[in-house]
Amino acid sequence: MRILLIASSYNSLTQRVRVELQDRGHGVPVEVTPDGDAVRDAVARHAPDLVLAPMLKTVVPRDVWSRHRCLIVHPGPVGDRGPSSLDWAVHEGATEWGVTVLQADEEMDAGDVWATARFRVPEGVGKSDLYRNELSDAALTAVHLAVERVAAGAVPSPQTGRVRARPAFRQEHRRISWDADDTGTVLRALRAADSQPGVRDELLGAEWFLHGGHPEDGLRGRPGELLATRAGAVCRATVDGAVWIPEIRARTGAGEPRACKLPAALALAGRLPRLPELPAPARPPREGHRTWSDIRYREHGPVGVLSFAFPGGAMSTGHCRRLLAAYRSACRRPTAVLVLGGQRDFFSNGIHLGVIEAAADPAAESWANINAMDDLVEAVLTTTDRLVVSAVGGNAAAGGAMLALAADEVWCRSGSVLNPHYRRMGLYGSEYWTHTLPRKVGEAMAARLTGDARPVSAAAALGAGLVDRVVECGPGAFAGEVTRLAVRLASHPGLPSRVAAKKAEHERREAVSPLAAHREQELSRMRRIFEDPGAPYHALRRAFARKAEQPAGCPDGPGALPAGQADR
Template identity: 70%
Template sequence: MQVLLVASAFNSLTQRVYAELGEHGHHVAVELALPGASLVEAVDRHQPDLIIAPMLRTAIPKEVWSARICLIVHPGPVGDRGPSSLDRAVQEGRTRWAVTVLQAVEEMDAGDVWATVECVVPAVSKSDLYRGEIADAALEAVLLAVDRCASGTYHPQPQITGHALPYLRQEHRSIDWRTDTTERVLRVLQAADSQPGVRDELLGGVWYLHGGYPEDRLRGYPGELLATRAGAVCRATTDGAVWIPELRARRVPGEPAPLKLPATVALGDRLRPPHLPRPLPEHPAPVLAAGTALRRTWSDIGYREEGGAGFLTFSFPGGAMSTERCRRLLDAYRTACSRPTSVLVLGGGRDFFSNGIHLGVIEAAADPAEESWANINAMDDLAEAVLTTTDRLVVAALGGNAAAGGAVLALAADEVWCRSGVVLNPHYRLMGLYGSEYWTYSLPRRVGAQVAERLTCDALPVGSTTAVRLGLADRTVACAPEAFADVTARLAVRLAGSATVQARIAGKKARRDLDESVRPLASYREAELARMRDTFFDPDAPYHALRRAFVRKETPAATPAHLGRAHGAGSGEGTGTHNSTVAGPRSVTGLGAHERASGPASC
């Protein structure tokens, strides 16, 4: 079918619907619902068989929904209506929820039901839930609805009950630190973690708090700041404490939109006298050793071992890896490599793997060019460490999406395992960057020079099934988000105990030595960074305006041209270097020397 996606933004769910509809053989184009843009004209131009709105904040015009079937993806069960459905589910502590695909009509969320799929609601943040269980249910419901539309025989079911609930405003999200328990504070914070945040007063200022995690040992007067850890602040509740990783200042009329930043960066000098009687102590995250009881506290980096395999987990808000986060992760990686394991798993969590450099921290820096340069070098140091690890197998385990330098970081590993439904964006072009992290080495050796060039130039999302077919990934893991860590742990332990693991490690070292003799790894970095430095330190380079627009959530003037063109299952096709299947992990076969040396052209 010819499908047109209409969305307020090309967000994670829209990208997944886009990628998976293409993998199911449909031709898909995207139009953003933007102020001043005519959706009626866009539909006339595309002439789609079906319109789907995966994430839409505005109503579809009557001229469109009265002439064509328009399906709305609503993150709530049948009868639930309104703009804050998922927020309420998290804040109210629901354990089960649903996604409903319904037909657009005059009243919002009141149309006939084409499909509805239930899902569990684990104790995670709204954004994590949205990219995990909700996205899984949404895709199942969308594919079912599309099949029913294509059949021409299905009649959607009317909603018998239901009423619209109002937008969940800040007064319904407020925290009273004098009386609220840790459980309620966490529910409120997690229900607003990405947007809109929870408005609160702190150290003489008004802030929006983003995200929250429990702390099991630190205690203090309710509302008191107790400690810092890796950019987060710990704040006491009536019966415990919570870690808050990010803050955003209140917007001042006439000024640019404030940035969401690590809490300690946002607060800055307020964390020192005279705002506080004394600087807050830094409480490093506990290192989990064998036999140690698992604590209920927050850490963005952790390590454990099981059956000859090491697991280095990391989870950064929004998948953004600042200079400081890269350096801490590199230190942890080097420590993990000192352990007597034969397999090291990177990632393995249920949300973002990595989205590359931290554009928010860069934008907030006194000198964004210098911070960009420091950040990309820190990313490169981490990628280099992974690429040059030759005494064990390294697995990148992607339970969530990855983009730009984060996607390329995963390719530095020997194997890439993706949870089914993960979306990869292995390109930099949309941010006006050439890219680094040794992508001119890692990407062509996996997919070939021609496919690498198409992926980086087309700048389109790639679903997990296509990623395996192309060679971007070696395995898809079909499981619920909550099960991904356990499933990958079993696979890694099995790999570490296999009879062939030492032979594979030896073969890996031989290939790395051969590649180095053909072209030193350092030369890839030098060539990439020369291009990146020219961009960073050119005040007129598009990167600076694109970065600013991205982090401050500025509305684009029009739908980007590369999204408006219809793409189908063939848009991501190409011949990978090792014809991977989902049957199991296998070693990566390198390209010929001439292909490795040349790399794809700049886009």
């Protein structure tokens, strides 16, 4: 069928729906439709067999849904209604939730049901992580079933049973009372708003939006007091413990540009009192003790696993340097296989556009950030004494996708979506992509992937040679499954000869086409872009980091902003 996707943004779910439907042979154009008129125009131009809305904030006009079959993906079970379903579910501590594909109708979320799927809500997972993973898996199950039923000429079922209509989840519902709320209550509030919109709060004489939260059992203080910093996050006391807050965003007035979401300590620079900078524990905490670290290392016999989790998948200069130090430390351990990644959710989306945009000199910070990314990728590419596996548990884009490709093997979860390109941010790209991408997929496919600048499903990436293994499992099982597979790889009798052949091949390539030449060529192109105030990159970066309207003349197609970093 020709299935038109209409969406308020080309977010992670919209991308996944598109690529998986394309994998099944459907034609799937996508239109970003901010209002009813845009919906009308899109449907008139494409004349689709089916209209599908994976994430739509506007109402489908009556004259559209009365003439065309229009299906809405609602992030809640049958009977749940309202624009903030997942926010309410996380805030109230739901242990099970659902996704419903229903027919557009006069009343929002009240149409007949084409398909539904339920999923377990893991403890301690924030809204955006849940949306990109468990909810995304359930949504694709329901979407595929609904499309099959439409194609077979079936009819939907009327909604029956209990109806629960709830209002938008606004800031008054999210408010934290630091003098009264325990750690669990604070975490639910933060996790229900972790990526967007954040929890509005007062801190150090100003108003901020707090993004994300992790428990800390080892620190105590007066409720609401800032206790310490770690890797850019701040630790704040609750009535019975403390929470780590990785990111915050300043509240700006009407008519002012929206502030960038930044690592909390960076955003608060100049306001923070003298606080201890606590080193991040490199290994998992002891039994019964909760703390936070964005980089962790663990060993399972001959396998080392270096995992990392940066908010939104964005990696600042500081993130890259800390991960490089951890990688070098891991390489000093006597392991045969080193796994890079292996966590649920984002692998990496490359340079941190928010930190760059907020810098006093964005061009200089862009240059520092891309060089720090290159240093990290180079370290992976030049590891010749063991096998390195990139384990991509969620989405990866731009330089983050190229970081994954630097490993000897790339394993990704079946629900992952890859965006191995830079064009939609107006960049040529670096991270040695001119070396790694053609080596993985060939020159022709490399040109197609970077030129078309479209997302790729895990299955399509496997078929193209972009990844070496697709791990069929749920988000929560990915780390364990990757570790099991890596231990099996490390025990293979042919591993020593494979490592020796890898070292010889690296030396041969260096003699013919040294990595330094690729880096110099890529960075010369990037530097010209960074230092040109009129380059599209600057306007595109600003629009993304400040959630502003895309500038005129930006790269064509949906998701002209870096779709890999887009959130719900």
